[in-house]
Amino acid sequence: MSVKYADNLMGTIMPLSKQSYDAYCRRDTVQVLHSETYSGQNWTEKLLTHQNIRLVEVLQGITNAHFHLIDPVASVYIADQQNSRFSSPLKSWVEENGTIQIPHEQVYQEETALIIGGMKNHWHFLINFLPRLIMARKIMGSSFEDLDCVVIHEATPMQQDFLERLFPDVVFRQIPAGSTAAYGFKSMFYLDFPKNTLLCPEILSLTRAVVLEAYEPRPTDLAAGIFVDRNPDIPRRRLAGRANKLAIFEEHGITPIFCEDYNFSQQIALFHGADFVAGLHGAGMSNILFCRVGTPVLIIDYKWPSEMYALAQALDLRPLPILAEKVYNKTVEMRLRDLEITPKQLDAALTALKALTD
Template sequence: MEIVPFSKYCTESEHCIIAEQNIATFDWPKQQYVEDTYRLASVPEGITNGWFHLIDPSSGSYIVDQQNIRFAKPFPAWSLQDSQLDLDSVNLKRIEGTALVIGGMKNHWHFLINFLPRLIMADRFLNSDFSSISHVVIHEPTGAQSQLLQTMYPDLNFLPISNKSDFGYQFDNILYPHLPRNVHFSSELLGLTRTALTKFITPSGKEPNRIFVDRNPETPRRRLYDREQMLGVLNKHKVTSVFNEQFSLTEQISIFKNARLVVGLHGAGLANLMFCTSGTPVVIIDYKWPSEMNSLAKVLGLKPITLLAEQMPIEGVTDRRLWDLKIQSRQLTATLENATNLISD
């Protein structure tokens, strides 16, 4: 059984591609627009696993997800010899019906930026007709993710599969959509996802309209250095500190949808920019340029300002990406004044 990427599987073999669309995407590391082809494949007797790869027994293909490094290699629970899979050695669970394989991750950024758009694209390819779908195969979601999925698609039968399961899951048919690349942002696809996410939510009006996406000061992971001093500067500009983890996902949507100004530290929490109204100014405290946070904001039609920070070592933390971020109060003051002038009436 040959290991192949999904793009090669779609273009070099005889497979049932039931939908295809070219979409302009922004390659944020290269800071340029490219064109990606999104496809939806139909695979009779298809098999998937805990890493949501696709196995096509008829063609002898093992299709890997090359969009996320963690899942780009074959499923480690299965034994391979010379990059070949012996399907007879796999414990298979047979499930009747047609499955739409979406997968997912508990990581908030990848859930919102990669996997929900994958579901939205499948929805579009199927013209919102899921009548033939018996199961939507996903990862084991967090409580917040599960609540959101059930709110968006109350009639779908979601089938969670653990990343640690060593079984193969074979269906009468598998529908397998393209997974958006980590480094490519599509304004069209993300816009569709934002609309789908926010149409159920109406802010109460009690949410703060200027927010700082804060991090727990007790957790040694990319915190704001000299936090108390910086909070003083933020307070002078009527910016309220919020911790995403203290709110349900629907409450987070409401907070960001209502926000007129967002300030935040580089990290998965800024995936919530997905919920902001177009034109919202965003101050991103970051350690690098270009960055996925700034590029996401641009693609979403927001007004991003990146405030480059100095990385401050944390005892016991060797990964520089997780070090605390230090900025000067005068930098923050000037940036906030600039951002405030960008707030639309």
């Protein structure tokens, strides 16, 4: 991508005003190309929520490493469509007096681009980023094929292979994490999407169907019952008393796995073929996206309400959560502490859920 600067890319640029995407879409000068309402559960409040998904086109549009929408003609900056951690303007774009200004460093491409964004985290990649991309293709129809590129996060090698499998004809332009530059395009399509607190069954079911059609997972010799374990050498939300608990899993015919030991194709086959899934709250459990409808899922969680439970519900699985005790460790952040459940709790839960597979 070529680098240009404010004086020869877009001329004089006024300071930007922060605005919501909803308010932006109501502007007389903005043409909403598509608007559709979807329903889903807001897992933080355990409420059914309705939200519009709208597609707009911005000529000479700009984005950045947080995949915000900047319309230099309207002089607006929109950040509220991203994960809450990234829903404020880039700090490097905010001057001491509080005004938002497009930086001098700008990367411009004479292309028509679709801004999708994303995160390397496996959960956000599968449950937020991928559905947004699949919905964009559905909404845009044949226009999707006319795009010069789709702008995403800095993907891992495994994520890149996965995207090439699902979208073999798409050029993905990646914005490096931590970049402070402005990225401009001749024409930029932008799709809003429910936040990661809202899980829509229809959208997730479509996502699962697209992945399964692309990979066609077949029966494997891998375990029919799996426990999504966490690396015991990394002090991050591990199962306390792990050795004793693994013995209980073994008694129930459940095999522990580390998702990072498998490529995407193997993970899809593993979870799609599983008759029973158990796991600790973590990114690896986002793979229940590939489970068959009705699969029993035991979730060892550290919080309630929980997005893991809500995801299983949205996917029409049969979830059972266990709210574990967090093991005190003053050197570890509260949400990352090891999780403790009693052997009787685990045995009872596995007995009850495994009965659903008989």
